[in-house]
Amino acid sequence: MSAVPILQPGVGPIPGDHYVRATPETVLWGRLPCAADTAVLEIASGETVTFDTVSHEGILDDQGKDPAAYFASHGVPAEQVLDDAIEIAVSVPRDVRADGPHVVVGPVHVRGAHPGDLLKITVETLAPRVPYGVISNRHGKGALVGELPRGERNVSVFASVAERDGALYGTLPLADGSDPVVAFPLAPFLGTMGVAVAGHERPHSVPPGTHGGNIDINLLVEGTTLFLPVQVEGALAYVGDPHFAQGDGEVALTALEASLRATLRFEVIPADAARAAFGNVTGPLVRTPEYLVPTGMDPDLDAAMRACVRASLSLLGGRWGMDEHLAYAYLSAATDFDISQVVDIVSGVHARIREADFAGVAAVEPVALAGDGGAA
Known part of the structure; x- marks a missing residue:
């Protein structure tokens, strides 16, 4: 089954x-x-x-x-x-x-x-x-261009999905042709x-x-x-x-x-509601139950990192009115900057700003249009 x-x-x-x-x-x-x-x-x-x-x-x-x-x-x-x-x-x-x-x-x-x-x-x-997927490495692409894949052919790895204790996992073998004993959560x-x-x-x-x-x-x-x-x-x-x-x-x-x-x-x-909630947003902004996640993108990973820091400073100032030098200090002490990907021509970095850290600061929530075009 x-x-x-x-x-x-x-x-x-x-x-x-x-x-x-x-x-x-x-x-x-x-x-x-x-x-x-x-x-x-x-x-x-x-x-x-x-x-x-x-x-x-x-x-x-x-x-x-x-x-x-x-x-x-x-x-x-x-x-x-x-x-x-x-x-x-x-x-x-x-x-x-x-x-x-x-x-x-x-x-x-x-x-x-x-x-x-x-x-x-x-x-x-x-x-x-479906209960399967594929992970690929192609010549001229990936983090180790010129090193992997070895040989002349591109490499595509088939991975089946298994259910364990009610959760779904991707599975891989340790070597080609062996049983898929490695499991990672979907x-x-x-x-x-x-x-x-x-x-x-x-x-x-x-x-x-x-x-x-x-x-x-x-x-x-x-x-x-x-x-x-x-x-x-x-x-x-x-x-x-x-x-x-x-x-x-x-x-x-x-x-x-x-x-x-x-x-x-x-x-x-x-636009007005967006600025009131987040300041000036010029690129993708993610929100999870725990974090606000500004982004930075550039073909150069270092430049993407700097762009993400600037977006984070703008968000801290726009949403919570935090002075720039204090926002910079906060990011250095409390925020993780993660590499989204390094394989899409333009590299991506995203920051995880914990909203709970600002629980004592008033902030405006973004108000959406209702279905008829009026405010919800």
């Missing part, structure tokens, strides 16, 4: 107000939406959308671009290979030399979202669609959540930026929130790059890549 139910398109729980399948009409492969793209769905602020996301691992050219055959070679029964993955591999165009690998679902137009606002994306549920999240950029050029799917995109922040599990600066009318939000688990750094190149059914709530925070 499978460790998780197989969530083929339209099968199983679909809890959102709306449902977007991954089809040739609703996905881009290797590019992100821009202002010129037509929305696949229009919603009101506050509504939820369930997306079927599809992992790129198993459908790429170096894996044969035939997910049924690729996963069959790892012992996966035909009925456990997703129909939408098969259709995308056959039907969706992608320039191998110019485009990224990610399958991106959307965009979704959120009524009332204007440039200068923040789009608040709350991760409601993330359900594995913590599913979407590596890609973003808003469309201005203009008529679709960005490459790999490097993250102020629009979000492939930020690969593993804190974004169920119950967390991502705030993104809106760049075009309606925000034109999208999701993709589903992960079952990822370590900070994502050093080999990919996480445990595997398809998820994601239900997200989209809310518009008007």
Whole structure:
């Protein structure tokens, strides 16, 4: 019996107000939406959308671009290979030399979202669609370019999912061909959540930026929130790059890549309300039950670190009115700066600012638009 139910398109729980399948009409492969793209769905602020996301691992050219055959070679029964993955591999165009690998679902137009606002994306549920995933290391990519992988071929490692005491784990062997005795807990999240950029050029799917995109922040599990600066009318939000688990750094190149059914709530925070709550937010901002998490991104990891420190100083001043020199001292004493990833052309750093440390300081919460465009 499978460790998780197989969530083929339209099968199983679909809890959102709306449902977007991954089809040739609703996905881009290797590019992100821009202002010129037509929305696949229009919603009101506050509504939820369930997306079927599809992992790129198993459908790429170096894996044969035939997910049924690729996963069959790892012992996966035909009925456990997703129909939408098969259709995308056959039907969706992608320039191998110019485009990224990610399958991106959307965009979704959120009524009332204007440039200068923040789009608040709350991760409601993330359900594995299959009981397996893939971790890959490709030549010229990863933290150890020129060292790994050894040999001429790219390396893709198949990992099955097992259930132990009611929890799901990814499993790996100690050596090829041996039993999978190594087990690590799953913590599913979407590596890609973003808003469309201005203009008529679709960005490459790999490097993250102020629009979000492939930020690969593993804190974004169920119950967390991502705030993104809106760049075009309606925000034109999208999701993709589903992960079952990822370590900070994502050093080999990919996480445990595997398809998820994601239900997200989209809310518009008007510009004035956003500034009152957080000050000036110019890039992705994550909120967990414990932390506010500003981000910094740059092709140079040191520069990404400095950008994250500046974003953190801005947040401490904007939200709690903390003097800059005192905020700098606080960050040095009490805040961890984590490497999100070092493999996406643009490296990422995120800071974990503990909100409990400021429990005695008054702060404004971000007020979203109601579904009819009024204040909630």
